[in-house]
Amino acid sequence: MNMKAPRGTQDLLPGTTEKWQYVEAKFKDLCNRFNYSEIRTPIFEHTELFQRGVGDTTDIVQKEMYTFTDRGDRSLTLRPEGTASVVRAFVENKLFGLPSQPTKLFYFGPMFRYERPQQGRMRQFVQFGIEALGSADPAIDAEVISLAMSGYQELGLRSLKLVINSLGDSESRTNHRNALISHFEPHKEELCGDCQLRLEKNPLRILDCKKDSNHPAMETAPSILEYLNDESKLYFEAVKIHLDQMGIAYVVDKNLVRGLDYYNHTAFEIMSEAEGFGAITTLSGGGRYNGLVEDLGGPETPGIGFALSVERLLMALEAEGIELPLNNKLDCYFVALGEKASSEAVRLTYELRKAGIQVDKDYQDKKFKAQFKSADRLNAKYVLVLGDDEIENKIVNVKDMNSGEQEEVAFEQLVSYLQEVLRGGK
RNA sequence: GCGAUCGUGGCGAAGUGGUUAACGCACCGGAUUGUGGUUCCGGCACGCGUGGGUUCAAGUCCCACCGGUCGCCCCA
Numbered sequence: 338m339n340m341k342a343p344r345g346t347q348d349l350l351p352g353t354t355e356k357w358q359y360v361e362a363k364f365k366d367l368c369n370r371f372n373y374s375e376i377r378t379p380i381f382e383h384t385e386l387f388q389r390g391v392g393d394t395t396d397i398v399q400k401e402m403y404t405f406t407d408r409g410d411r412s413l414t415l416r417p418e419g420t421a422s423v424v425r426a427f428v429e430n431k432l433f434g435l436p437s438q439p440t441k442l443f444y445f446g447p448m449f450r451y452e453r454p455q456q457g458r459m460r461q462f463v464q465f466g467i468e469a470l471g472s473a474d475p476a477i478d479a480e481v482i483s484l485a486m487s488g489y490q491e492l493g494l495r496s497l498k499l500v501i502n503s504l505g506d507s508e509s510r511t512n513h514r515n516a517l518i519s520h521f522e523p524h525k526e527e528l529c530g531d532c533q534l535r536l537e538k539n540p541l542r543i544l545d546c547k548k549d550s551n552h553p554a555m556e557t558a559p560s561i562l563e564y565l566n567d568e569s570k571l572y573f574e575a576v577k578i579h580l581d582q583m584g585i586a587y588v589v590d591k592n593l594v595r596g597l598d599y600y601n602h603t604a605f606e607i608m609s610e611a612e613g614f615g616a617i618t619t620l621s622g623g624g625r626y627n628g629l630v631e632d633l634g635g636p637e638t639p640g641i642g643f644a645l646s647v648e649r650l651l652m653a654l655e656a657e658g659i660e661l662p663l664n665n666k667l668d669c670y671f672v673a674l675g676e677k678a679s680s681e682a683v684r685l686t687y688e689l690r691k692a693g694i695q696v697d698k699d700y701q702d703k704k705f706k707a708q709f710k711s712a713d714r715l716n717a718k719y720v721l722v723l724g725d726d727e728i729e730n731k732i733v734n735v736k737d738m739n740s741g742e743q744e745e746v747a748f749e750q751l752v753s754y755l756q757e758v759l760r761g762g763k
Numbered sequence: 764g765c766g767a768u769c770g771u772g773g774c775g776a777a778g779u780g781g782u783u784a785a786c787g788c789a790c791c792g793g794a795u796u797g798u799g800g801u802u803c804c805g806g807c808a809c810g811c812g813u814g815g816g817u818u819c820a821a822g823u824c825c826c827a828c829c830g831g832u833c834g835c836c837c838c839a
Contacts, residue, residue, distance in 0.1 A: 341829080459839095645839065726797090738799075
């Protein structure tokens with residue numbers, strides 16, 4: 338029997354989960370400040386949602402989905418990304434009808450893609466993402482980008498690179514697409530196999546190809562920026578002006594292409610330039626997707642969002658040597674000697690816990706000295722010593738592990754005493 | 764899906780065909796009876812990813828599978 342976690346999945350254990358909680362709390366706080374509310378959607382959806390939403394020609398849909406048939410003969414798929422589900426929920430629950438628009442949502446949760454695992458790429462991974470639905474104001478594009486950047490920066494990341502581009506509206510994209518096809522068509526035989534396919538399916542992606550990046554035709558390829566119509570051009574300019582005013586640095590990369598079909602206008606990626614980060618440098622990506630809500634059966638509604646990988650975020654923190662300010666101390670540890678004292682310690686431990694104090698005790702019948710060792714290992718701030726003498730006098734010997742000083746405290750005073758010292762000291 | 768590389772106790776790591784699988788960390792116990800983080804002593808793999816095969820003999824050689832890592836593709 339194979340008792341290992343499936344390929345591309347991992348257990349997050351104590352010592353690590355604290356970091357996840359910290360990061361999650363940071364982004365939840367950030368969303369609160371930016372006024373984004375949490376949405377929780379199912380982890381699986383009808384397969385069709387992703388085929389329509391993400392796009393039939395994308396790699397994600399073509400070869401990376403965890404699709405299965407349930408007992409009711411429905412084709413379901415473990416979500417490979419978050420936007421399609423959020424938009425579906427937006428439409429289904431008619432959130433467009435709520436008085437406060439745009440609808441600003443965030444989510445946190447596992448995504449699933451069948452890929453060859455490697456550092457920073459798991460088959461199950463966790464994304465944090467936000468979506469703003471119902472506004473076509475360039476300021477909200479800047480807001481989304483600023484939220485992403487703030488999150489990373491507040492966690493301490495410095496080696497960040499924000500890359501932006503505009504994919505234009507559908508008119509601009511069609512014109513650009515035609516231009517690309519006629520540009521690369523004469524060179525078709527010189528391109529790699531993948532690119533020959535891309536020429537028909539999605540010529541935009543040729544610009545992304547690493548194999549053909551040195552081909553002379555790449556240099557002269559028509560840029561989407563040249564094909565933006567006036568409206569798209571103005572929109573992109575407005576986004577950049579907002580970013581400038583906010584003091585958010587960026588570089589424009591005309592070859593930045595996103596892998597999902599629904600994007601248009603603003604597209605962006607945030608990358609880490611930290612040393613030793615490996616081949617995968619993208620921390621997060623996002624963009625505008627006007628038209629997606631309609632595609633999924635809703636009213637005409639513009640939208641923009643982004644998603645980041647928590648795994649990659651933690652990798653970036655590690656690469657930059659950033660320690661999160663985690664609290665790894667235990668308030669109190671009970672050390673009891675003898676049967677009577679052990680029994681009394683059980684009772685007192687419960688009393689303290691009910692009073693809101695963090696306490697633990699030995700459950701392995703360890704020797705006195707070993708109990709102290711446990712307390713030390715758990716970083717206990719105070720050790721509560723209970724033996725025959727103390728039982729006799731109804732007191733507890735409270736030892737401050739930092740200073741080494743001890744104080745005798747009566748049973749009835751214990752709660753208030755500990756509350757006092759824990760509030761005062763660290 | 765393709766290429767490369769690796770897989771020994773809780774962790775790190777020796778072992779390069781042949782007696783009881785080094786060593787370090789961690790852990791457990793002890794160094795005269797109730798006070799931790801130091802030191803000293805002792806204990807701790809019936810097993811070398813899994814399954815086959817070669818051999819008198821395999822952790823050590825061969826094959827398959829599983830898994831990790833790195834790169835490609837793609838992406839978060």
